[in-house]
Amino acid sequence: MTRDLTITDVRLTPILVADPPLLNTSGVHQPYTPRLIVEVVTADGISGFGETYGDGKYLELARPLADRLIGRQVSDLGGLLTVADELTVDRARVDNQLDVGGQRGVQTADKLRLSVVSGFEVACLDALGKALGLPVHALLGGKVRDAVEYSAYLFYKYAAHPEGVPCEKDDWGAAVDPAGVVEQARKFKERYGFTSFKLKGGVFPPDEEIAAVRALAEAFPGHPLRLDPNGAWSVETSIKVADALRDVLEYLEDPTLGTHAMADVARRTGVPLATNMCVTTFAEIKEAFTQGAVQVVLSDHHYWGGLRNTQQLAAICRAFGVGVSMHSNTHLGISLAAMTHVASTVPGLHHACDSHYPWQSEDVLTERLTFEDGRVTVSDAPGLGVEVDREKVEFLHRRWLDDDGSLRDRDDAAAMRIADPGWVAPAVPRW
Ligand SMILES: O=C([O-])C(=O)C[C@H](O)[C@@H](O)C(=O)[O-]
Numbered sequence: 508m509t510r511d512l513t514i515t516d517v518r519l520t521p522i523l524v525a526d527p528p529l530l531n532t533s534g535v536h537q538p539y540t541p542r543l544i545v546e547v548v549t550a551d552g553i554s555g556f557g558e559t560y561g562d563g564k565y566l567e568l569a570r571p572l573a574d575r576l577i578g579r580q581v582s583d584l585g586g587l588l589t590v591a592d593e594l595t596v597d598r599a600r601v602d603n604q605l606d607v608g609g610q611r612g613v614q615t616a617d618k619l620r621l622s623v624v625s626g627f628e629v630a631c632l633d634a635l636g637k638a639l640g641l642p643v644h645a646l647l648g649g650k651v652r653d654a655v656e657y658s659a660y661l662f663y664k665y666a667a668h669p670e671g672v673p674c675e676k677d678d679w680g681a682a683v684d685p686a687g688v689v690e691q692a693r694k695f696k697e698r699y700g701f702t703s704f705k706l707k708g709g710v711f712p713p714d715e716e717i718a719a720v721r722a723l724a725e726a727f728p729g730h731p732l733r734l735d736p737n738g739a740w741s742v743e744t745s746i747k748v749a750d751a752l753r754d755v756l757e758y759l760e761d762p763t764l765g766t767h768a769m770a771d772v773a774r775r776t777g778v779p780l781a782t783n784m785c786v787t788t789f790a791e792i793k794e795a796f797t798q799g800a801v802q803v804v805l806s807d808h809h810y811w812g813g814l815r816n817t818q819q820l821a822a823i824c825r826a827f828g829v830g831v832s833m834h835s836n837t838h839l840g841i842s843l844a845a846m847t848h849v850a851s852t853v854p855g856l857h858h859a860c861d862s863h864y865p866w867q868s869e870d871v872l873t874e875r876l877t878f879e880d881g882r883v884t885v886s887d888a889p890g891l892g893v894e895v896d897r898e899k900v901e902f903l904h905r906r907w908l909d910d911d912g913s914l915r916d917r918d919d920a921a922a923m924r925i926a927d928p929g930w931v932a933p934a935v936p937r938w
């Protein structure tokens with residue numbers, strides 16, 4: 508049967524989703540965080556869904572991109588990138604700006620455009636797959652594994668958001684010391700079967716974080732462990748931590764900022780370094796790889812510009828003998844499905860991928876995706892293989908509409924100031 512793949516409508520729905528009080532080097536997560544749900548509709552009435560960052564700077568590019576897609580084909584993924592390239596980015600959004608509290612380095616117009624287009628690319632692939640009766644992994648060339656392994660993403664965490672702040676409750680408890688971190692890891696293992704553990708560091712002085720990783724190693728012997736302080740340490744501190752943990756770390760993630768500093772640490776410790784900060788664009792690859800600055804690149808289809816770019820990144824990594832895995836920010840089930848499809852197509856995925864999904868008690872799917880033995884099964888249903896619940900989207904959109912603007916742009920430092928009014932995101936390196 509011939510299908511009409513013409514895009515006739517693109518619906519953009521900004522939402523706010525519950526987020527627990529997770530600590531990182533800039534502060535703490537706010538009780539609700541913005542995401543954007545992208546729905547692409549074809550002439551045949553098929554809807555495809557994607558999600559991406561929902562902060563204002565992304566929304567202001569998403570609308571003009573949506574308008575320019577009407578009349579194009581959902582299958583025209585190359586053209587989608589070309590259209591996105593033409594979007595004008597407000598200079599104030601990029602001049603001297605950091606993204607996600609600096610976790611992706613300096614903001615650029617290209618990074619902004621790629622982050623927006625990623626949600627549209629996934630939506631187009633979902634619609635195309637549904638139209639053709641093919642899963643997204645088949646559109647990407649086919650899966651090479653039936654399930655994708657994820658790691659437990661451990662965070663230092665307060666028991667609750669500050670008294671009086673509207674929020675959803677969670678049952679994870681506090682984790683502000685080694686015993687709390689081990690307890691959290693136990694829950695992750697019990698609930699989802701994860702066997703790799705990543706601790707988000709850069710929160711407490713390095714000796715305390717070394718003690719937490721040691722406690723994990725003792726509680727879970729032989730399990731791959733990672734520590735990620737988001738560049739909070741100097742080269743000398745990074746070397747000290749690497750030396751203290753070399754026998755238990757699978758890798759150290761972004762201990763310090765910048766290619767030269769990372770290369771110095773890698774050279775002087777021999778501990779593998781992973782990154783989602785020093786290599787975040789194709790342009791940064793050459794220098795980082797030739798200097799030996801990173802041994803594992805953590806791709807994130809949201810900011811690399813989609814699933815096809817993620818595959819290209821993986822191919823480049825393979826050519827250089829550099830490992831590849833996946834980074835994650837707060838995301839919902841649409842993105843977990845997208846991550847799982849693309850990860851299923853990447854040969855040589857030797858490290859469990861990151862995912863924040865277990866931290867999200869709310870979702871826009873009729874049925875949440877599940878982890879079995881730490882793995883998500885790759886769906887063979889058409890498109891992403893997930894169904895979006897419009898009532899849930901509407902509920903979370905209503906929350907976004909009702910917000911006075913204070914939660915519409917992620918600000919971990921502002922959230923920290925509610926508990927600690929003098930807080931400013933520390934300059935890095937902090938230690
Ligand atoms: O470096 C990383 O893995 C991240 O950037 C993940 C998240 O952004 C995490 O640090 C967070 O949300 O606080």
Ligand SMILES: [Mg+2]
Pocket residue numbers: 735737760761782783784834
């Ligand atoms: Mg990281």
